[in-house]
Amino acid sequence: MSIKVENISKSFQARRKGEERLSVLKDISFDVNDGEFVSLLGPSGCGKTTTLTIIAGFQKPDEGKIVVKGKEVSKPGPDRAFMFQNYALFPWLKVGENIEYPMIKKKLPKAEREKKLMELLHIAQMENYKDYYIHEISGGMKQRVALLRALACDPEVLLMDEPLGAIDFQMRHMLQQQLENILMQKNCTSLMVTHDVDESVYLSDRVVIMSRDHGRILEDVKIDLPRPRDRESEKYHEYIEHITEILKSALNGDVVTQEDKDIMEFIKNRESEENKENIAC
Ligand SMILES: Nc1ncnc2c1ncn2[C@@H]1O[C@H](COP(=O)(O)OP(=O)(O)OP(=O)(O)O)[C@@H](O)[C@H]1O
Ligand SMILES: [Mg+2]
Incomplete structure (x- = not known):
């Protein structure tokens, strides 16, 4: 099921009197094709979450439209599952009950729920x-349960906002592999917000890079590598460097938030690794 983001703009009311409205997105367009995995990458505050929540139907764009499988959407629907960064699991329910919850809401018969739960x-x-x-x-594991719950009703589109943001480095690589395996089995169309360059190259068919200039898309990079991706390959590194x-x-020198600092730290580490390699040569 494809997603078309067509010329969306979004601004928010100023918080203080006398301030101008905050124009976050201006005339943004991009597509996610059927079965594709696309990442949205960009500095903090550039409008990634805003874009994702507009696609999910949690808020409306001021202008432009979202078309899913040929039909304009303006409110949330079971065709689009949303995975929040903080898992949003129910602590009073068990793992199985958490995953079953959306199936109960959808009024699936018990036998079908149990079958799907075991499969997931x-x-x-x-x-x-x-x-x-x-x-x-x-x-x-919480991360995996959140993913399974999002997949419980066989959504055709999976929207993920920094799904692995809270996970440490080692675990992250393992979960990226699992996420890839699970999504390949489910054949979902997926859009993920991340600020991790490596994660975007590892998982995506395309990486859409946004800027703070009203969310303007700087580049839409096709990652033309076989799966599973080989982090040691030269082409993999070339993509990382390019992005x-x-x-x-x-x-552009405008480092303001922790996420920006993380991106700059990543860039600095890469540069110092390259320097070391040059010295070694
Ligand atoms: N409901 C709202 N009311 C007012 N301003 C908002 C609202 N939602 C988002 N914003 C503002 O819009 C801008 C973009 O926010 P958004 O959450 O989309 O950024 P982001 O790219 O996801 O950032 P991060 O990487 O830090 O999560 C920010 O300046 C934010 O303060
Ligand atoms: Mg965000």
Whole structure:
């Protein structure tokens, strides 16, 4: 199921008297094709979450439209699942009950719910944790449960806002692999917001890079690499470098938030690694 973002603009009311309205997105357009995995990458505050929530139908654009599978959408629907950064799991329910919840809301019969639940737990290798409460499982497992819950009603579109943002480095690589496996089995059309360049190259068919200039799209990079991606390959590094350069120009000395600092730290580390390599040569 394809997503078309067509010329959307969005501004917000000023917080203080006398201030101008904040124009976050101006005339933004891009597509996600059927079955594709696309990442939205960009500096903090450039409008990534705003774009995602407009696609989800949580808020309306001032101008422009969102077309999903040929039809304009303006409110949330079961065709588009949204995965929040903070998991948003129900702590009073067990793992299995959390995943079953959207199926109950959709009034699926019990036998079908149980079958789907076991299938989902199986693909994430979490069969043994069905009866655990949320506080009894690790952060990485919570992330997987959130993903399984988002997939429970077979959404055609999966929207993810920094789904692995809270996960540490080692675990992140493992979860990226699992996310890729699960989504390949489910054949979902996916749009993910991230500020992690490596994550975007590892997971995406395309990376759309936004800027703070009203969300203007700086580049739409097609990642033409076989899956699973080889982080050691030369082409993989070339993509990382290319995207990092674009991000650097997007920040343009305007480092204000922790996320910007993370991006700059990533760029600095890469540069010092390159220097070391040059010295070694
Ligand atoms: N409901 C709102 N009311 C007022 N301003 C808002 C609202 N939602 C977002 N904004 C502003 O719009 C801008 C873009 O916010 P958004 O959350 O889309 O950025 P982002 O790219 O997701 O940033 P981050 O990477 O930090 O999550 C920010 O300046 C934010 O303060
Ligand atoms: Mg955001």
